[in-house]
Amino acid sequence: xxxxxxxxxxxxxxxxxxxxxxxxxxxxxxxxxxxxxxxxxxxxxxxxxxxxxxxxxxxxxxxxxxxxxxxxxxxxxxxxxxxxxxxxxxxxxxxxxxxxxxxxxxxxxxxxxxxxxxxxxxxxxxxxxxxxxxxxxxxxxxxxxxxxxxxxxxxxxxxxxxxxxxxxxxxxxxxxxxxxxxxxxxxxxxxxxxxxxxxxxxxxxxxxxxxxxxxxxxxxxxxxxxxxxxxxxxxxxxxxxxxxxxxxxxxxxxxxxxxxxxxxxxxxxxxxxxxxxxxxxxxxxxxxxxxxxxxxxxxxxxxxxxxxxxxxxxxxxxxxxxxxxxxxxxxxxxxxxxxxxxxxxxxxxxxxxxxxxxxxxxxxxxxxxxxxxxxxxxxxxxxxxxxxxxxxxxxxxxxxxxxxxxxxxxxxxxxxxxxxxxxxxxxxxxxxxxxxxxxxxxxxxxxxxxxxxx
Numbered sequence: 172x173x174x175x176x177x178x179x180x181x182x183x184x185x186x187x188x189x190x191x192x193x194x195x196x197x198x199x200x201x202x203x204x205x206x207x208x209x210x211x212x213x214x215x216x217x218x219x220x221x222x223x224x225x226x227x228x229x230x231x232x233x234x235x236x237x238x239x240x241x242x243x244x245x246x247x248x249x250x251x252x253x254x255x256x257x258x259x260x261x262x263x264x265x266x267x268x269x270x271x272x273x274x275x276x277x278x279x280x281x282x283x284x285x286x287x288x289x290x291x292x293x294x295x296x297x298x299x300x301x302x303x304x305x306x307x308x309x310x311x312x313x314x315x316x317x318x319x320x321x322x323x324x325x326x327x328x329x330x331x332x333x334x335x336x337x338x339x340x341x342x343x344x345x346x347x348x349x350x351x352x353x354x355x356x357x358x359x360x361x362x363x364x365x366x367x368x369x370x371x372x373x374x375x376x377x378x379x380x381x382x383x384x385x386x387x388x389x390x391x392x393x394x395x396x397x398x399x400x401x402x403x404x405x406x407x408x409x410x411x412x413x414x415x416x417x418x419x420x421x422x423x424x425x426x427x428x429x430x431x432x433x434x435x436x437x438x439x440x441x442x443x444x445x446x447x448x449x450x451x452x453x454x455x456x457x458x459x460x461x462x463x464x465x466x467x468x469x470x471x472x473x474x475x476x477x478x479x480x481x482x483x484x485x486x487x488x489x490x491x492x493x494x495x496x497x498x499x500x501x502x503x504x505x506x507x508x509x510x511x512x513x514x515x516x517x518x519x520x521x522x523x524x525x526x527x528x529x530x531x532x533x534x535x536x537x538x539x540x541x542x543x544x545x546x547x548x549x550x551x552x553x554x555x556x557x558x559x560x561x562x563x564x565x566x567x568x569x570x571x572x573x574x575x576x577x578x579x580x581x582x583x584x585x586x587x588x589x590x591x592x593x594x595x596x597x598x599x600x601x602x603x604x605x606x607x608x609x610x611x612x613x614x615x616x617x618x619x620x621x622x623x624x625x
Contacts, residue, residue: 499535
């Protein structure tokens with residue numbers, strides 16, 4: 172990650188694609204790495220840098236061009252301190268207030284705050300999360316709530332300690348049930364899988380109401396994330412991704428059109444994470460083989476589409492190529508490292524990031540083998556039954572929460588190396604071209620859309 176940043180600061184004129192190529196060349200020359208593996212690692216390093224800077228609030232989004240703009244603005248000779256996390260990370264400040272208010276609610280007899288309904292508290296927390304509230308003001312407010320929490324503890328009618336007998340009774344009941352299940356389970360299926368329960372329905376009405384108020388001229392909007400991947404849980408937000416067409420006057424003017432529009436907030440009780448790329452940016456990413464852009468353009472859960480969206484999909488399919496392995500292999504490996512880091516910190520791995528490891532890799536495998544973008548993990552598992560044991564993780568995620576953990580991940584760990592090997596094999600055997608085959612046709616179509624739509 173630091174190497175990618177250093178090289179881009181030395182050669183700020185490089186495009187993201189050229190930076191990845193230069194990093195790969197250096198790795199081949201320095202370490203003797205295989206070219207394909209070096210390119211995947213370079214692509215992963217650039218993605219990690221973008222995510223790291225975005226998480227630290229240094230750039231507004233995870234676009235590599237935002238990384239380049241940020242690096243270009245650094246003073247010469249500045250060390251890597253800019254990679255340090257901001258002390259006033261708004262999301263952490265929001266959670267500080269949320270946890271304090273939840274504790275106060277428990278002590279006052281109302282129970283924990285799991286889902287924050289519409290009202291002043293939610294509005295305040297969202298303002299903190301977006302960075303609209305200064306850190307000093309948040310700290311002062313947190314101290315005030317903490318004082319109320321101390322006062323509530325002194326007068327609370329709750330017992331000082333949990334009732335031991337209730338806890339023991341619950342534990343005994345759980346052990347009896349687990350023992351009975353173990354006796355009735357054939358020993359040959361030590362790690363049984365189960366058919367996942369139906370996924371949590373997409374709250375379509377709330378999402379469409381939100382989209383109705385968006386000012387962008389949407390060409391295509393799809394649901395992404397867990398609702399697209401086939402394993403949403405009750406507390407999943409709705410990832411909504413789109414491609415829009417900016418007015419021709421904005422594109423041609425000196426200021427240029429904004430390339431990305433985003434929103435993170437609530438529509439009624441539904442949390443929505445919305446991102447839309449302008450048509451030009453989206454098509455450049457599509458030609459580069461960016462998996463996110465492919466899944467937005469060819470997404471299966473369509474929420475909005477213009478009459479010309481079908482033309483875009485047809486052109487995207489004509490431009491599918493092997494280069495997408497860089498995204499899917501690099502991203503899956505990065506997610507695996509994230510899973511391992513989380514497990515090292517807490518002692519337990521979480522189901523969601525492990526599912527993302529398999530989902531990302533198998534989508535890449537299927538793209539390279541079948542020439543089709545399929546983000547739905549249960550469908551992919553049916554297509555590639557050697558990874559069928561992952562269905563148990565899907566079941567746990569659907570029945571649990573975003574934070575559900577694994578007491579023992581041993582049954583699935585060997586499959587991680589196998590799925591990455593399968594992606595390498597699919598890349599070697601793929602009949603897809605090495606690069607986009609109809610880039611000129613896509614460019615001509617973009618021009619026609621701009622001229623006809625104004």
